[in-house]
Amino acid sequence: MTMTRRLRSFHRWMRSNGVECSDALSLVDDPSTKSISVFSLCDLREGDLVATIPKSACLTIRTCGAREAIEAAGLAGSLGLAVAVMYERALGPSSQWHDYFGVLPERECVPLVWSDEELESLLAGTELDKIIKQDKQFMSEDWKECIEPLIGSFDLDPDSFSLDNYFSAKTLVSSRAFQIDKYYGYGMVPLADLFNHKTGAEHVHFTSVSQTESDDEGDDVDNDDEDDQISDLSGDEQSSVIDQSTSSSAQGDNPAALEMIIIRDANAGSEVFNTYGSTGNAALLHRYGFTEPDNPFDIVNIELTVVLKYCTSQFSRRHTRSRLALWRNLNFSGCSSQNSEYFEVSCDGEPQFELLTLLYIIYLNEKSFDKLGTMMESLVNEDELCCTVNLIEVGGNCSFKKDSIQNVNDLNKFLLTKSVCKALVKLADLRENLYGSVSLKDDERKLKECSSVKERKLYHSLVLRVSERRILGRLKRLCFKCWS
Numbered sequence: 001m002t003m004t005r006r007l008r009s010f011h012r013w014m015r016s017n018g019v020e021c022s023d024a025l026s027l028v029d030d031p032s033t034k035s036i037s038v039f040s041l042c043d044l045r046e047g048d049l050v051a052t053i054p055k056s057a058c059l060t061i062r063t064c065g066a067r068e069a070i071e072a073a074g075l076a077g078s079l080g081l082a083v084a085v086m087y088e089r090a091l092g093p094s095s096q097w098h099d100y101f102g103v104l105p106e107r108e109c110v111p112l113v114w115s116d117e118e119l120e121s122l123l124a125g126t127e128l129d130k131i132i133k134q135d136k137q138f139m140s141e142d143w144k145e146c147i148e149p150l151i152g153s154f155d156l157d158p159d160s161f162s163l164d165n166y167f168s169a170k171t172l173v174s175s176r177a178f179q180i181d182k183y184y185g186y187g188m189v190p191l192a193d194l195f196n197h198k199t200g201a202e203h204v205h206f207t208s209v210s211q212t213e214s215d216d217e218g219d220d221v222d223n224d225d226e227d228d229q230i231s232d233l234s235g236d237e238q239s240s241v242i243d244q245s246t247s248s249s250a251q252g253d254n255p256a257a258l259e260m261i262i263i264r265d266a267n268a269g270s271e272v273f274n275t276y277g278s279t280g281n282a283a284l285l286h287r288y289g290f291t292e293p294d295n296p297f298d299i300v301n302i303e304l305t306v307v308l309k310y311c312t313s314q315f316s317r318r319h320t321r322s323r324l325a326l327w328r329n330l331n332f333s334g335c336s337s338q339n340s341e342y343f344e345v346s347c348d349g350e351p352q353f354e355l356l357t358l359l360y361i362i363y364l365n366e367k368s369f370d371k372l373g374t375m376m377e378s379l380v381n382e383d384e385l386c387c388t389v390n391l392i393e394v395g396g397n398c399s400f401k402k403d404s405i406q407n408v409n410d411l412n413k414f415l416l417t418k419s420v421c422k423a424l425v426k427l428a429d430l431r432e433n434l435y436g437s438v439s440l441k442d443d444e445r446k447l448k449e450c451s452s453v454k455e456r457k458l459y460h461s462l463v464l465r466v467s468e469r470r471i472l473g474r475l476k477r478l479c480f481k482c483w484s
Helices: 005-016 067-072 077-094 116-122 129-153 163-176 281-288 304-314 317-329 353-362 366-374 384-395 408-415 418-433 440-449 456-483
Strands: 025-030 035-040 049-054 178-181 185-188 204-208 257-262 300-303 335-337 340-345
Touching: 005 025, 067 077, 067 129, 077 129, 077 163, 077 185, 116 129, 116 456, 129 163, 163 185, 163 281, 178 204, 281 456, 300 304, 300 418, 300 456, 304 317, 304 340, 304 353, 304 418, 317 353, 317 366, 340 456, 353 384, 353 408, 353 418, 366 384, 384 408, 418 456, 440 456
Parallel strands: none
Antiparallel strands: 025 035, 049 257, 178 185, 204 257, 300 340, 335 340
């Protein structure tokens, strides 16, 4: 395959900056997607070293030309790195990373930079619906407070630091940056960020040698991305983190370099994948701009406010408030994000344990609830397993066998009473209503007819919608099965 001009320039850039890319790898420029992928030219085996990248070649706050201004303004993490990216882009050909920028898109196609109309029509009801709106608001505030005052200190075109360009830089940082080490902090790592993601089937790990002298010279850099809530959508930290525990001793430790090592065999001619973590589709679309069909890490959230609103429609406000208070006093809580509390439903339709305990308490009869109240002093000091065992016993479940319980997961079937199952079905219906009047079958039909290349935004939003709605369907089927 003929190498494109931007790839030739990037290969020259790698050589001049000390980046070593194995001859066993081929960078492929796909004209249909305008993206670059990495393929193997020969069989790769576990332990093979396929790339070495000097830390000095990475674009970080410490290596960029605007370091003094960024550090003087107290900017760090993804916010500071976004400024570094804008600054170096504004330098044009005089930037050390000019030819590296040539293999990157102007911006990633993530929902952050979709139009308001696209967000409303494509993501309504999904886990990203509210989050993207919050992202835009928080990031606009960050730009106004932290970046706009800096623009005058740069002898460059002010438009290069506009809000729109900040959003563009943030899409690159959120989708491609790695936490390098304590000294360099959060940074763009050329070559390493060209490997695409594949859940549970990655071929390479990005590694660094153990802590170096330079690591101890600087303070920890905060790479928590408070601007977006992607970590709330997934169990894993979403910024790509270099594995500090592994180094290629066979090749000789280089404290100033990073390495990419094969951890799963790859056959000649196949694409070589990295992994962005065990990540559901909402998180993948939010941060990286794509989804994976049949993603086992997908979830659906049901907000506590929805649960309480439904329970209040079935019981008095006083009843609901008192049951919620007792649930909290037993040290139960849902997941939290910003100012909201919610419960997760896993890919197989299993509701979060804490949601089951709350609904179980909500539906306890008055006699059982009063008895539970008299036991509070002893229960608050119990672990989750013992506390829930007592809760089920108070509820009078005649099929409950205490001796058969080994862990908390064994308790779910006893918490799924007929009343709890009916409540979960109603909650699933309320959550389903957020998607509007279009049926799941219509979404599935559109997805089959849609092109992932020509209609990228529609395709990936449909993958997300269909996946979430199928999870709600599995939740309902689970409940029907339990009470039948």
